[in-house]
Every structure is written in structure tokens, then in C-alpha cells.
Amino acid sequence: MSCGGNCENCKGKEPTPEEKWREDFPVEWAADNYVTRRDFTRFLILTSGATFLGNGYFVAKNALTPRAESGPTVKIATLTELPIGGVKLFRYPTEADPAMLIRLAENRFVAFRQRCTHLSCPVHFNVEKTQLDCPCHNGTFDARTGRVLGGPPPRPLPRIALKLENGEIFAAGLASSDEAEG
């Protein structure tokens, strides 16, 4: 049944076992859908190789590019401006990046970017538990370090390094969360 069962002689007839076998291995180029093991293996190797190289490129790029930890030094508050447990919102390093300064104790200030690392909702300071809560999906961060305490956030909150000079508090670049507390 080289016609594929479409010609007038073959219409409505059941294919014989010989013809059925031939359907799987057609002589016609167009009807050949068979993928050889070698072709399939080559496809697997090439696609997985490409994925591996692609991922490797991003890992290498990430490892080789220095992190943008420096930033402008900007005055954000005075030492006496905030009560203990108080929060001041500011924008750092650009106008599009909301951030928050928190006074945890007499001489202990911390600053974080306000965007939750999960889906960028603004986080709020919870004084009783000393943690930052994200209202969207109940993500919580440690207010002392920015470490994730629970919920869906995949990474700690980015910290902003602080500098104290002459009774004024300056934001002085982005710091990784595992650095010493400010």
C-alpha cells in the first residue's frame, strides 16, 4: 500500500500484515517519521551540552564580575532623628530603589532594600519579633541580618552599608547580608 491507503483500489480495505509493516518503514521520503537512535542520541547530547555551556557561561560571568557593592555616599538621617524601633524610608542607590533604615538599639542601625526578594512587595518592620515581614506571601526576614526566616523568599534582603559621621547617618553602598552588623 505505497499510496498510504488513499487510492481507489485501497480505500476501505484492511492492510495486510506485510503492508502494515511497510507503513512503519515507508519508502517515501515524506512519510518517514522514524528517528534513529543515533539521531536521538545526538540530539540529546547537543541540547544537554548547549544547556550545560549556557549555564556555565552565566555561572562564570557571575563569578568573574565584581559585585556592585559600591554606591554613592548619601546622607539619610541624623542620629537623633529616629526613636529605638523606629523606621525611616529612603531611596537608595537610585530614586527607583526604596530602602528602609531601622534603629534596633541605642547605637545599632541597619538598612535594607525594601523589596522582598520573592516578588518585590515592600517589607515592613515588625518591632515585637525584630523581623521584616512581607505581607504578600508571608515571607519573613531577620531584621538584624536580613536573613530569610521563613516563607517563599529565595535570598536574604540586600543590606545597605551605613556610615556614622558627626551624628549623621550615611548610606555607603550595598553590602552582602553576611557582613558584620552596622
Place this chain on the structure above:
Amino acid sequence: MMQSVFIVDPARCIGCQACVQACGECGTHRGVSMIHLEYLQREETVQTTPQVCMHCEEPTCARVCPADAIKQTPDGVVQTSLKPRCVGCSNCVLACPFGVPKYDAPVDQMMKCDMCYDRTSVGKKPMCATVCPSEALYFGPIDTWQKRRRGRAINEFRFGKQVVKTQVYLVLPDDKPERLEVGLVPLQNWIKKDKDNPR
């Protein structure tokens, strides 16, 4: 434009080997010539004939291929074996009634004429037909051929019980029938004769 056909006229072959050289120059089969220049009866004559793939409508080579490596394109051209599939078993070499496929041991693959598919599929002549000085290999409209030539171009052959219809035509003298009986008929006669007169 009228569809071009391939016509082989053995009587016009002068044995110059131009077709063999031209075929070998093609990069798609890496210098190996796919056309065979055969001597008919070398003891009696110097007559040669070029043998290209006849591109059967029901290609026996493809039918016997256990590796599903020989395919026929929608325009009826039977392609050479697919490299990833060919297992070099030579089934097609033995099965082809015209003796066209040849097993190429260095690459462990059967290779045969594919009517220069890269050329003919875009309307160009096959390499061999472009260089043949005597037009023993003709590629073009069949009307043009008929106007200029004597003889009858046939494309039906009978090998014993098997009738083979091909895309490539073979030229026979005018008085020959429309279908050529070859191969097994004389063999059967010979067997019969042998039975009648045991040695």
C-alpha cells in the same frame, strides 16, 4: 516549461569517461563517481554504456533495505543511502536489477546515483548529462528528444516475473517492443536446455 526526463542512449556512448569524471567532481559524494561505464561484451566490441540509477517507481533497493536507509522523494528520485542508517549489508547491491548500487567499503556505506538531486531539483541538468559530448546521456524535455532522434525511449523492463517501471528512459531501436525483457528469461531458457540435455 515541460518536465525534464533523463534518457540514456547506449548506442551513442563513445566511452570517453567524461560522465565518470564529472560525477566524481561533485562534492556531495566526495570524489566518488556514482555513474558506471560498462563494457557490453568486451571480447567482441569496444562498445560501452553508461549506467545511471534508473529511479524505479517501486525501488527494489529501498524495499529490501533492512535499515530503512533508502528513500524516494515525492518527485520519484531514489536517494542514495542515508549515512546514519546504512549498515553496509549490500542487500540493495544484490537486489537492484540494474546493478546500480555499489558498496563503498572505506566509508562502510552503499552509495549510488541520486540524479544529482541538488541540481535537478532546482531545474539544472545532472553533471553527467551536462558533459556528455554525444548526448548518450540526455536530460531535458522528451518532446525535444523525440524531434531530433531515432529510436524508442522505454521505461518498462521485465525481469522474470517482476515488471519494473523507471523514471529514467533507455533508448532501443525502433523495432524493439515497448517493454524490455531482460535477465531471467534467457537464464530460464538455459536451465531448461540444461535439463533437456544433461551433461
